[in-house]
Amino acid sequence: xxxxxxxxxxxxxxxxxxxxxxxxxxxxxxxxxxxxxxxxxxxxxxxxxxxxxxxxxxxxxxxxxxxxxxxxxxxxxxxxxxxxxxxxxxxxxxxxxxxxxxxxxxxxxxxxxxxxxxxxxxxxxxxxxxxxxxxxxxxxxxxxxxxxxxxxxxxxxxxxxxxxxxxxxxxxxxxxxxxxxxxxxxxxxxxxxxxxxxxxxxxxxxxxxxxxxxxxxxxx
Amino acid sequence: xxxxxxxxxxxxxxxxxxxxxxxxxxxxxxxxxxxxxxxxxxxxxxxxxxxxxxxxxxxxxxxxxxxxxxxxxxxxxxxxxxxxxxxxxxxxxxxxxxxxxxxxxxxxxxxxxxxxxxxxxxxxxxxxxxxxxxxxxxxxxxxxxxxx
Numbered sequence: 312x313x314x315x316x317x318x319x320x321x322x323x324x325x326x327x328x329x330x331x332x333x334x335x336x337x338x339x340x341x342x343x344x345x346x347x348x349x350x351x352x353x354x355x356x357x358x359x360x361x362x363x364x365x366x367x368x369x370x371x372x373x374x375x376x377x378x379x380x381x382x383x384x385x386x387x388x389x390x391x392x393x394x395x396x397x398x399x400x401x402x403x404x405x406x407x408x409x410x411x412x413x414x415x416x417x418x419x420x421x422x423x424x425x426x427x428x429x430x431x432x433x434x435x436x437x438x439x440x441x442x443x444x445x446x447x448x449x450x451x452x453x454x455x456x457x458x459x460x461x462x463x464x465x466x467x468x469x470x471x472x473x474x475x476x477x478x479x480x481x482x483x484x485x486x487x488x489x490x491x492x493x494x495x496x497x498x499x500x501x502x503x504x505x506x507x508x509x510x511x512x513x514x515x516x517x518x519x520x521x522x523x524x525x526x527x528x529x530x531x
Numbered sequence: 532x533x534x535x536x537x538x539x540x541x542x543x544x545x546x547x548x549x550x551x552x553x554x555x556x557x558x559x560x561x562x563x564x565x566x567x568x569x570x571x572x573x574x575x576x577x578x579x580x581x582x583x584x585x586x587x588x589x590x591x592x593x594x595x596x597x598x599x600x601x602x603x604x605x606x607x608x609x610x611x612x613x614x615x616x617x618x619x620x621x622x623x624x625x626x627x628x629x630x631x632x633x634x635x636x637x638x639x640x641x642x643x644x645x646x647x648x649x650x651x652x653x654x655x656x657x658x659x660x661x662x663x664x665x666x667x668x669x670x671x672x673x674x675x676x677x678x679x
Contacts, residue, residue, distance in 0.1 A: 364622075364623060364647075364650065365647070365649070365650075366649035366650070366653070367649070386623070387599070387627070388599055388621065388623040388624045388626070388627040389623050391623070391626075391627050392622070392623040392626055392627070392650070395626075395653070395657075396650065396653055399653055399656070399657060400653050412600075414600065414601060414602070415599075418601070418630075418631060418634075418635065421634055421635070422630050422634065
């Protein structure tokens, strides 16, 4: 695939390196001459010096034959405009923007960017996963369906410990998909599966029922 | 001072509620013109020092803040505004704020300054009302230079 990356900061650099390693054709666009030079030294001739929002620069980069366009600068407005120009002027099928201010994620989607990735939100989610006491972690969100896949840890002393699944009053739109227990193979729970302390449950739930599910599984 | 005859509609709207983003020379001038005609004006700028350009008689509101931030636009009263003008030095910032005003707050009259003529064409095609000082000024200069 032909992939254009705008912005040679650390995100752009490592992304470029990884995509080159996977055998893609990658072009980096960067305004700063010194950064461009460093890129060329380290990664070969992959860098075009210029503003990724300028039509002329994008034309020079051959944006009209790009399969993917990624704007990864640390300025949200630049990422937005670069992606919109790529999409509307050069008809790039997939545009991906880095979002620095999490508030802008939904705005970007509304304005037609195919994929808006909020760095702050990603870091938050990963840190949450690493906090052992955090009872519910989001693993995946299916946005169109308002469905989430979450991981819930059953704490010692939680009312759900020692009870079979059928006795729990789970929200109707939540399903327990998997029980992961230390030292055992993960199992798909049925009505008679008895929950134990420190079990990790992978569950599907609607966004609205998330709180009710968490209460039922971890409340005392 | 007589104003130069500009082509355009003679019928003008009264009592408009206008939010202006960017208090540079143009922003400040526009704000004071509208204010003097009795419109309700709110000017936003990231730098409070920019407000020095507003005349002492200015009766509108001057707010420090970033117009690409939804919360800030709400504070500036965008929900009750009739019009929004984006006049910062950055084309991209103007384009982003103008699109937020149009798509999120459904402001019917949004005007956006874009210096880059190519970018202006793209956003014009996408339905934004834009003005490129570059094109207009170059045209005016040419006419002045070639005038007999």
